[in-house]
Amino acid sequence: MEKITASDKVLLLGKSDFLVDVAKGMFHTNHGTINLSKLVGKKFGTIIKSSKGESFSVLRPNINDFLDKRLARLPQIISLKDCSLIAGLTGLSSGYNVIEAGTGSAFLTVFMANLVKPNGKIFTYELRSDFFKSAKKNIDDSGLSAFVDAKNRDISKGFKEKDVDLVVLDMIGAEKIVPKAYKAIKSGGFLVVYSPYIEQVKAVCNEIEMESFTEVRTLECLVRDYKITRDFSRPNTTMLAHTGYMTFARKV
Ligand SMILES: C[S@@+](CC[C@H](N)C(=O)[O-])C[C@H]1O[C@@H](n2cnc3c(N)ncnc32)[C@H](O)[C@@H]1O
Numbered sequence: 001m002e003k004i005t006a007s008d009k010v011l012l013l014g015k016s017d018f019l020v021d022v023a024k025g026m027f028h029t030n031h032g033t034i035n036l037s038k039l040v041g042k043k044f045g046t047i048i049k050s051s052k053g054e055s056f057s058v059l060r061p062n063i064n065d066f067l068d069k070r071l072a073r074l075p076q077i078i079s080l081k082d083c084s085l086i087a088g089l090t091g092l093s094s095g096y097n098v099i100e101a102g103t104g105s106a107f108l109t110v111f112m113a114n115l116v117k118p119n120g121k122i123f124t125y126e127l128r129s130d131f132f133k134s135a136k137k138n139i140d141d142s143g144l145s146a147f148v149d150a151k152n153r154d155i156s157k158g159f160k161e162k163d164v165d166l167v168v169l170d171m172i173g174a175e176k177i178v179p180k181a182y183k184a185i186k187s188g189g190f191l192v193v194y195s196p197y198i199e200q201v202k203a204v205c206n207e208i209e210m211e212s213f214t215e216v217r218t219l220e221c222l223v224r225d226y227k228i229t230r231d232f233s234r235p236n237t238t239m240l241a242h243t244g245y246m247t248f249a250r251k252v
Contacts, residue, residue: 001043002060010039011065012048014056019069063114063142067107071138074131077107078170078194079243081223086168087115089248090190094119096165099184101125101155101177104170106135112168113144122148123164125155127171159184170194170244178207185251193247201245213249220245 004010004022012018015031027034032052039048044060061069064080071077078086086092086108096116103109103126113122126132132152139148155177166189167181174193181191191213193204201218208216220243225236 001045004039004042004044004046004058006037006040009061009066009070010036010044011059011061011069012056013059014050014054017069018056019061019065063111066142067110070141071105071107071110072134073105073107074134075102075104076196077105079240080111081221082194082243082246083108083111085219085221085246086192086194087112090166090192092116092166096120097161097163098122098166098168099125099155099159099161099164099181100168100170102127102131102171103135103150104131106138106150108168108170109135109139109148109150110142110144113139113142113147117144117147120147120165123159123161124148124150125153125159126150127152127154162186165189166192168192168194172200174200175203175207178204179211182211182213182251187251189251191247191249191251195245195247196243198245201247204247208247208249212252214252215248215250218245218247 006022008022009019010022020027022036022039025037027036031054032050034048034050039058046058047055048058049055092115097120098112100109100122103124109122109124126135129152136150139145139150162184163186164184167185169177195201224239227234227236
């Protein structure tokens with residue numbers, strides 16, 4: 001079992017969950033103060049108690065813990081269920097080069113960077129300087145900045161990357177970028193457009209039709225959790241009903 005060092009981030013699971021830097025030293029919560037420096041040299045999996053006697057399991061965080069508990073959110077993110085489908089249906093994996101716009105909160109950027117490392121790269125464009133600064137902090141904090149080239153730039157002004165495996169657009173006016181995206185994608189590569197409204201889906205599909213794309217499909221991802229008990233089991237009463245539509249197309 002690996003030992004915890006002062007430069008690690010740790011996941012604390014207890015009455016509330018946190019993802020913190022061990023280097024922070026004292027960490028204050030509603031459940032008492034946790035002296036993180038006591039963790040150095042201990043094994044991941046250890047239990048630490050707060051000043052109020054509450055127990056927290058100390059685990060090594062994975063990318064989903066980072067995205068869920070640490071990434072600062074400004075504009076609306078693409079949720080994990082939708083990111084997963086984008087990766088699954090495009091074969092996103094190590095070595096892929098990807099153009100993305102807009103970066104937004106960099107949720108999808110970090111998710112993809114974790115998959116394309118160590119040989120691939122995410123070239124991501126963000127128009128607004130305030131969102132860009134916050135996204136850049138998130139990317140740096142994720143430890144994946146070597147696999148991301150983040151630009152504070154309007155993608156509609158053009159981009160120089162070509163022969164990429166995937167272009168992902170999550171921005172107003174995405175339909176206007178489709179012809180440029182087509183040129184940048186290598187044959188066999190994918191375009192994915194994430195649209196909150198069906199009107200944007202239609203505008204995007206009209207543009208896709210003008211290019212030599214195949215395997216065009218639009219879908220949404222509905223995830224329903226289940227409540228399982230010893231007596232009666234059934235779906236949860238509430239669920240996240242709508243996030244966005246995803247249009248996929250493959251260049252031939
Ligand atoms: C919904 S957010 C993207 C969220 C991102 N996918 C995530 O998971 O965190 C849309 C972003 O696109 C940016 N945007 C809009 N038009 C753009 C353009 N022409 N070039 C670059 N970014 C643009 C917006 O400023 C906004 O930050």
